[in-house]
Amino acid sequence: MKFIVSSGSLLKQLQLIAGVVSTNTVLPILEDFLFDIKDKKLIVFSTDLETSMSSSLDVEANEEGKIAIPAKLLMDILKTLPEQPLTFSINDQNLAIEITSDKGKYRLTGENGDDFPRIPVPEETKEIKLPSSVIANAINKTLFAVGTDDMRPAMTGVLVELDEEEIRFVSTDAHRLMMYKRKDVKCPQQHNFIVPKKPLMLLKNVLPENEDMLVVSYNENHLFVQHGSTKLICRLIDARFPDYKVVIPKENPFRLVVNTNEFQGALRRVSIFSNKSTSQIVLTISGSELQLAGQDVDFSFEGNERMNCQYEGEDLQIAFNAKFMVEMLGAVDAKEVAIELSTPNKAGIIRPLEQDEEEDIMILVMPLMINN
Numbered sequence: 001m002k003f004i005v006s007s008g009s010l011l012k013q014l015q016l017i018a019g020v021v022s023t024n025t026v027l028p029i030l031e032d033f034l035f036d037i038k039d040k041k042l043i044v045f046s047t048d049l050e051t052s053m054s055s056s057l058d059v060e061a062n063e064e065g066k067i068a069i070p071a072k073l074l075m076d077i078l079k080t081l082p083e084q085p086l087t088f089s090i091n092d093q094n095l096a097i098e099i100t101s102d103k104g105k106y107r108l109t110g111e112n113g114d115d116f117p118r119i120p121v122p123e124e125t126k127e128i129k130l131p132s133s134v135i136a137n138a139i140n141k142t143l144f145a146v147g148t149d150d151m152r153p154a155m156t157g158v159l160v161e162l163d164e165e166e167i168r169f170v171s172t173d174a175h176r177l178m179m180y181k182r183k184d185v186k187c188p189q190q191h192n193f194i195v196p197k198k199p200l201m202l203l204k205n206v207l208p209e210n211e212d213m214l215v216v217s218y219n220e221n222h223l224f225v226q227h228g229s230t231k232l233i234c235r236l237i238d239a240r241f242p243d244y245k246v247v248i249p250k251e252n253p254f255r256l257v258v259n260t261n262e263f264q265g266a267l268r269r270v271s272i273f274s275n276k277s278t279s280q281i282v283l284t285i286s287g288s289e290l291q292l293a294g295q296d297v298d299f300s301f302e303g304n305e306r307m308n309c310q311y312e313g314e315d316l317q318i319a320f321n322a323k324f325m326v327e328m329l330g331a332v333d334a335k336e337v338a339i340e341l342s343t344p345n346k347a348g349i350i351r352p353l354e355q356d357e358e359e360d361i362m363i364l365v366m367p368l369m370i371n372n
Helices: 007-020 071-080 132-145 197-206 260-271 322-330
Strands: 002-006 032-038 041-047 051-058 065-070 085-090 096-100 105-109 126-131 157-162 167-172 176-182 191-196 213-218 222-227 230-235 254-259 280-286 289-296 301-308 310-312 316-321 336-341 348-352 359-365
Touching: 002 007, 007 041, 007 051, 007 071, 007 085, 007 197, 007 230, 032 071, 051 197, 065 071, 071 105, 126 132, 132 157, 132 167, 132 176, 132 197, 132 213, 132 322, 132 359, 157 197, 176 322, 191 197, 191 230, 197 222, 197 230, 254 260, 260 280, 260 289, 260 301, 260 322, 260 336, 280 322, 316 322, 322 359
Parallel strands: none
Antiparallel strands: 002 085, 032 041, 032 065, 041 051, 051 230, 085 096, 096 105, 126 213, 157 167, 157 191, 167 176, 176 359, 213 222, 222 230, 254 310, 254 336, 280 289, 280 316, 289 301, 336 348, 348 359
């Protein structure tokens, strides 16, 4: 088998799908790209058995065939080559691969393409079309709150709830909860599924933040996303997502409004002096003044700051994890945020003060117990 391809074009396509490839001592072929040539088109696949990606490009080829090629070795040589045509010559008997450039020849050994794991194909799927920017935004705003506890598999991904009137993306690690809602996306019927964190991170890296339409299809076991010639397929998490709506307070009568950047900066500074295991910051709210205090009694560290705020409610002292608060505020694009509170032991709700008509962001955060 022989084909000719542009080095730059090949590298660009491989970089889109290389994130799936990981070191695997049990199944070494997972460290390879699968090259499949059909009808003068090269389709490249990568997989870790849970997530698969593919991309295609035109090549000069008179034969069809497939071979698995070591991913790291191929990427390393392509990164060092200037833009030029490359000729791949593959010996079908011993799977030797010879790459010929303008000034050199490089030899490596592949593996039988038939041994590469089967990539799932869409069967009995339902389909929706979404602008790329919607998915990119949803991923950016929910990934930070995804849990890492494998004993709670449902929380290690993002819940996607499809509705006839809207689409919701929800993530939680039991300490905080993020809900990102889009009201401009209509779905043919109600459905929900949980997408693991890794494929979402891979999608985040390849999606343009524009209005290109993505084809998103799903069945009971898999999610399929296509953008141009790039496809992502992932196995959905087979678990029941917690009923998050029951933990959202029905009424938080106190309302604190602060400048997002100023509050984030104060949290970062004061948290330097807080206990490293809890990152606890105590907020004391009185009138139009907010005090932030962090201390580590083991080392006699202490940090305090004051800032102006708008507050409606009774004087209140409440503690939060500063690291979590900084991450949550990072998911908000608004100049100011409103924090809805009630008592020191009940969850607070963060919302952007101004939001687009088509979206709704709500972040719930559990308080910490104040150690006096």
